Amino acid sequence: MKKVLILLTTVILAVSLSACAGKTGETAKVKCPACGYEFNVDAGSK
Numbered sequence: 001m002k003k004v005l006i007l008l009t010t011v012i013l014a015v016s017l018s019a020c021a022g023k024t025g026e027t028a029k030v031k032c033p034a035c036g037y038e039f040n041v042d043a044g045s046k
Contacts (some may be wrong), residue, residue, distance in 0.1 A: 027042055
């Protein structure tokens, strides 16, 4: 049973990491809360 749990955890981790890695070319629209100006930034930038 422990091997099944470890395998399931590994699969879930791999799927969640691959979902994040697939969003490299997208941009996110950000709105400034102070002035209301909207601009685009890369989704991967921090």
